[in-house]
Amino acid sequence: MAIKIDRVGEFLEGVKHKRRVLITPEGIPLDVRIAGHGERLGAFAVDIVFMGLAVLALYLLLWLLFFSGSNLSVGMTIILFAAFVVRNLYFVHFELAWQGRTPGKRLCKLRVINRKGGELAPSAVIARNLTREVEFFLPLSLLFSLPSGWQEWCMLGWTLCLTSLPFVNRYHLRIGDLIGGTQVIAMPRRVLLADLSLEAASARAAALLRAPAAPEPGPVTPVKVEDLRPAVHTLQAPVLEAEPVFVFSHEQLSRYGAFELQVLEEFLRRQPSNNTQRLLEEVCRKICNKIGWEGGEIPPGRVRRFLTDFYTAERADLERGQLFGRLRADKNAAAENRKPDKPY
Amino acid sequence: MSQTGPGGKNNGGKALLLRSAEFRKGREAGWRELDDMVGRVEARGVAALSAAEVSRLPLLYRAAVSSLAVARNIVLDRNLLLYLENLSLRAYLAVYGPRSGLLERLGGFFRQDWPGSVRGLRRHLAVAALAMLAGLAAGWLLVASDMSYFHMLVPEGLAGSRGPGSSAEDLRGALFAPWPGVIDTFVVFANSLFRHNAMVGILCFGLGFALGVPTLVLLIYNGMTLGAFLALHASRGLNVDFIAWLSIHGVTELLAVLLCAAAGLAVAEKILFPGELPRLENLARHGRPAAGVVAGAVLMFFFAGLLEGGFRQLINNTPGRYAFALLTAAGWFWYFSRVGKRTAPGKGGGHGY
The missing domain is CATH 1.20.58 (Methane Monooxygenase Hydroxylase; Chain G, domain 1)
Structure with missing residues (x-):
């Protein structure tokens, strides 16, 4: 359901990320996000800084150990040699040792993977990094040597064309990626949060535990999902007993589809604040209008509860439909389903 | 509900x-x-x-x-x-993810992958050698016909004091110069040679991406430079000594250049003639062993730099240089033709083409 995830993310963040599908050897397609130009440049800049430090360290080491007291040309030679060794080994070493990540990539949460979905072969890492010499260091040295004749300008133009390749192809591949068969992806780590459908139930259960005689729990204070994580299992039993405060009919629930459900989920997962509260009230009003809510206006203190119950009921309804192969993708699909000639 | x-x-x-x-x-x-x-x-x-x-x-x-x-x-x-x-x-x-240790992988690379990939590049190696020989012949003929071509073909830094104006004694002096000492030879000179040559090699490979034309041009040009030197020394009757002086490191160095160029040509071929697979996939598949060949060649440049910078002036006589050159040639030939060949079907994993 990669496309759906993409749609909600794009809607909320307003950024269109480039993606591609990777097929694991088990035959499961995985959705990966292609690293952006900015991220990659940032990672590269960090690596350049680290490389500079490494060259300096290597130079001092060699100088102190072997050549202290030699003349200037020896010093220059050593520093050039150190730079050559470091810039050719740095990327290869780290991408092999850290599973496709250099320090810069690690900071920027990027990773080199095999484009075809197999193992990242050492030869692929070597291939993608040897071409750096042609793509980056050659134009740089040409630029610094101040091109004079037309040949040198041509050479510079040509190498800059090669360098700019990642900016003109869909997957942001540079030449090294083409030859090595690799792809740089962005891979932020995601955290599993508590199930929202259980949040209301567990809050209710907590309230019931506090006041077992109360016919209905009082206004719910927003529960931090992180606090609930360890408690999810223990709360399973009360969940089945607890009742939703707001109940919706199938007719009402079929006004919306999976897209709206997931947007609502993201809204409910936002940090509680005045802004969030205003947003939720607005959403609540819209939902009430759309589904023709007849239970009167929802007081601000109950908005969160109303939306959580609506979310749970909507999800249950949609998931049931999905099980029978009738998933409503969004509210437009839902509207189509309600045409008279279509029974569902 | x-x-x-x-x-x-x-x-x-x-x-x-x-x-x-x-x-x-x-x-x-x-x-x-x-x-x-x-x-x-x-x-x-x-x-x-x-x-x-x-x-x-x-x-x-x-x-x-x-x-x-x-x-x-x-x-x-x-x-x-x-x-x-x-x-x-x-x-x-x-x-x-990659699991084996770095050393283990390096061992596998030298025992199997590298010589195997080189064997897979035989055709490209032949094309590269032909291009270089053609350049060599052209350079020799040009300079032999008119010595003033020498300065057009040989860059100032490489020629040093040598040129059409130098006498046979000057040239002989350059060939049998005394050994300047450890630091100057093994550190300064060997290093600058290594960096220069490795850059040329990596360029030969990287420019293969431009359909191989710059690679061939680079080869022909290097061949012409060599031809110009040969013509110069031939005109002074010094060719036997010059070839000895050159081959002590040249066997390793030229072979490494040819390997890089062959890898570049292989990349070019896979772009031009993708075969059954899509172009990019084909390139990815064959680019990897080619890059491995270049990585190995960079090491060869390192050896060549040491030989050229240091050993060349240590062995200060022509027969000794020839013997050494033959030894290295035989060594490389044995390594690339014998090492890592599969002993039984299904055993080992040569990554040739």
Whole structure:
């Protein structure tokens, strides 16, 4: 359901990320996000800084150990040699040792993977990094040597064309990626949060535990999902007993589809604040209008509860439909389903 | 659930039973265990896992991937779906990531991959050698016909004091110069030669991406430079000594240049004639062994730099130089033709073409 995830993310963040599908050897397609130009440049800049430090360290080491007291040309030679060794080994070493990540990539949460979905072969890492010499260091040295004749300008133009390749192809591949068969992806780590459908139930259960005689729990204070994580299992039993405060009919629930459900989920997962509260009230009003809510206006203190119950009921309804192969993708699909000639 | 309104009673008096919540309940412990393991692999490598965990990792990974496949069909919890996507991808990379140590891999590279890949490049090697020979012949003929071509073909830095104006004695002096000492030869001179040559080699390969034309031009040009030197020394009757002086390192160095160029030509060929596979895929498939060849060639340049910078003036007589050159030639020939050949079908993994 990669496309759906993409749609909600794009809607909320307003950024269109480039993606591609990777097929694991088990035959499961995985959705990966292609690293952006900015991220990659940032990672590269960090690596350049680290490389500079490494060259300096290597130079001092060699100088102190072997050549202290030699003349200037020896010093220059050593520093050039150190730079050559470091810039050719740095990327290869780290991408092999850290599973496709250099320090810069690690900071920027990027990773080199095999484009075809197999193992990242050492030869692929070597291939993608040897071409750096042609793509980056050659134009740089040409630029610094101040091109004079037309040949040198041509050479510079040509190498800059090669360098700019990642900016003109869909997957942001540079030449090294083409030859090595690799792809740089962005891979932020995601955290599993508590199930929202259980949040209301567990809050209710907590309230019931506090006041077992109360016919209905009082206004719910927003529960931090992180606090609930360890408690999810223990709360399973009360969940089945607890009742939703707001109940919706199938007719009402079929006004919306999976897209709206997931947007609502993201809204409910936002940090509680005045802004969030205003947003939720607005959403609540819209939902009430759309589904023709007849239970009167929802007081601000109950908005969160109303939306959580609506979310749970909507999800249950949609998931049931999905099980029978009738998933409503969004509210437009839902509207189509309600045409008279279509029974569902 | 037909009633509406706040506080309305549910039909059966029970809460909504979410299939996705049930689904998650049974599997979450496994995901969290996998998450923890993968996190440690990402931080410190596979070595961070105990033996029991290493054997458990693939099981948990497959469970997570199958959870994902199911979740895509029954779950609408966005956070859960994204988490499972992310976890599966991370676990997949941990399970299928490179595992062997750096030394182990290097050993495999020198025992098998590199000579195997070089054997796969025979045709390209022949083309590269032909291009260089053509350049050599052209350079020789040009300079032999008119000595003033020498300065057009040979850059100032390479020619040094040598040129059409130098006498036979000057040239002989350059060939049999006294040994200047360890620092100047093995450190300064060998290094600058190594860096220069390695750059030329890597360029030969990298420019193969431009359909191989710059690679061939570079080869022809280098051949012409060589031809110009040969013509100059031939005119002074010094060619036997010059070839000895050249071949002590030239065998290794020129072979490395040819290897880089051959790898570049292979890349060019795969772009021009992709065969059955799509162009990019074909390139990725054949570019990797080609890059391995170049990485090995860079090491050859390092040896060549040491030979040229130091040993050439240590062995200060022509027969000794020829003997040494023959030795290196025989060594490389044996290495590239014999080492890493599969002894039995199905055994070993040569990564040739």
